[in-house]
Amino acid sequence: MSESKTESEQASDQHFTTRRQVLIGLAAAPLAACASINAQAVPPRSAAAATGAAADLRATTVRAYGATGASSGIAPLTINRRAVGPHDVVLEVLYCGICHSDIHTVHGDWGGPTFPCVPGHEIVGRVLAVGSAVTKFRVGDYGGVGCMVDSCGTCENCQAGREQNCLNGTTFTYDSDDRVSGGKTFGGYSERMVVSERFVINIPPDADLAATAPLLCAGITTFSPMQHWRLGAGQKVGVVGLGGLGHMAVKLAAARRAEVTVFTTSPGKIADAQRLGAREAVLSTDSTAMRRFANYFDLMIATVPQAYPMQPFTDLLKLDATLVNVGALGQLEAPSGMSMAFGRKSIAGSMIGGIAETQEVIDYCSARNIKADVEIIRPDEINRAYERVVNKDIRYRFVIDMVAGRAG
């Protein structure tokens, strides 16, 4: 990224020391001074834009949905949004996907979050106002926010477009130290957000907005490893797990004309996998079927959201091939060193993707009409949706209609 410098460049050189810090950016920089308020509202470009809330560049209180404790469930609350700085965009949140990470976080599976915690990092909204120096957006445009809202912008990873791997601490969209205004960041289960334009993705105006929201986490998370490991036409890719991430992995790999095989524990998803673009789907509990794929795959993308025995899957990798974990972020159940050495196999991790790559997946999907399969809900249905995600009873992504929440 080559954007102009911000207060966040005062970031410390402190490095991450624990996985928890990596996950939520606790090692982020000391909090910088409050944002400038010398921003200018731009007149609405369209009638649609004029229907949004009046542009107000001061810090505001907005309605949100969040957890006040690990067992509180998600309930309405109010949160503060910072004053609009020169490089900030104000988004009216229209849709926000429910990612399994939201559930892990509020349940404290990755260590306790700071409460109140407002999740949500698959966000599509409409630009209500922009700061005086914003060039990327005008009022009325559609913008997307994924899993991060800030980074130092100067370390070698940020400079290489890998803001998710910022050496000074990525600021994640929720439950992360806000390096601009202090306190914790609050996510997309809210009426409105204030985000630096560097971290807002352009959403095409003709996009199916609800079905585009999940691309900002589930889409980029599965697209990025396909780019990095150069998955190409005719190559064989295994997708482990068919949930929110898995169903996007199937669609994105099929779009590259790779040969896709899905591994699931749900017999009811076998036919679905083929509808989504897989050549075959296999019950991973069926050891006979698993043996057919020994030494078969060029790449495997494991989307399972918790630890799982990896050996049965690494056994399916070809020589020199890689299994990439994009879902399981806790302790892994590693395979034997012997089996990895004999096949010169690799296990890798990958977390979302950079901002430029996130724009790329949005544009890629827009050009090919690739969308998430979504079930749209109202905010008062979030708790029930969480239960259904945990019970694997969703095909394949819940998306909250935040405008419906305001109407109610």
Ligand SMILES: [Zn+2]
């Ligand atoms: Zn996510």
Ligand SMILES: [Zn+2]
């Ligand atoms: Zn950085």
